[in-house]
Amino acid sequence: MSSSRAGILSIVGAGRVGRALGKLLPRRGWRIGPVLAQAIKEPGWPPPEGAACKPSKKDQDEAKTLFGLGKNAHDTSNYSDAIRYYKDAYKRDCNAHLLLKNLGKVYEADAQYAQAVEAYKLYRARGKPTGEELDLLDAKIVNLS
Numbered sequence: 001m002s003s004s005r006a007g008i009l010s011i012v013g014a015g016r017v018g019r020a021l022g023k024l025l026p027r028r029g030w031r032i033g034p035v036l037a038q039a040i041k042e043p044g045w046p047p048p049e050g051a052a053c054k055p056s057k058k059d060q061d062e063a064k065t066l067f068g069l070g071k072n073a074h075d076t077s078n079y080s081d082a083i084r085y086y087k088d089a090y091k092r093d094c095n096a097h098l099l100l101k102n103l104g105k106v107y108e109a110d111a112q113y114a115q116a117v118e119a120y121k122l123y124r125a126r127g128k129p130t131g132e133e134l135d136l137l138d139a140k141i142v143n144l145s
Contacts, residue, residue, distance in 0.1 A: 044091060045091070046090075046094075046122055047090060047094040049094060053095055055092060055094065059092040059093055060092070060093045062093075063092040063093035064089075066085045066086070066088050066092065067085070067096075067099065069085045070084075070086040070089060070099075070106075073085055074105070074106050074109070077109070079106050079107075079109060079110035080110075082106045083103065083107065086099050086106065090103070097126045097127030097128075098123075098127065100119050100122050100126065100127060101119075101123045101127065101137075103119040103123075104117075104119035104120040104123060104140075107119055108144065113145075116144055117141055117144050117145055120137060120140060120141050120144075121141060123137070124137055124138075
């Protein structure tokens with residue numbers, strides 16, 4: 001593209017790819033618009049925590065079923081379905097915090113790094129990992145940010 005006809009580009013996600021594009025494209029004559037780093041908010045997400053989280057036995061059973069569907073979707077690289085299943089499972093059982101870690105892994109596998117970071121941060125806050133798991137999680141969050 002010639003510098004006399006520069007385009008404007010907004011980058012969604014400020015992970016490694018977003019940062020690289022943010023450095024490269026201006027040298028090629030592009031103007032960079034706003035960088036959207038936050039995951040898009042959706043109603044009911046994240047679900048309540050603590051005393052406000054009271055899943056019934058039925059909710060927990062449905063969450064286990066949805067987890068299985070999400071794991072199968074993840075294992076077959078069907079990331080959009082895996083994300084939907086894991087989120088639906090966590091909405092039903094908001095005490096099953098490992099679902100957030102799984103959600104982060106799916107987002108990461110799908111190169112949705114900003115969403116992966118959000119899921120990992122939520123897992124860190126709610127799942128309260130300790131020791132080596134916490135250290136590895138913190139390193140992953142830094143690496144993906």
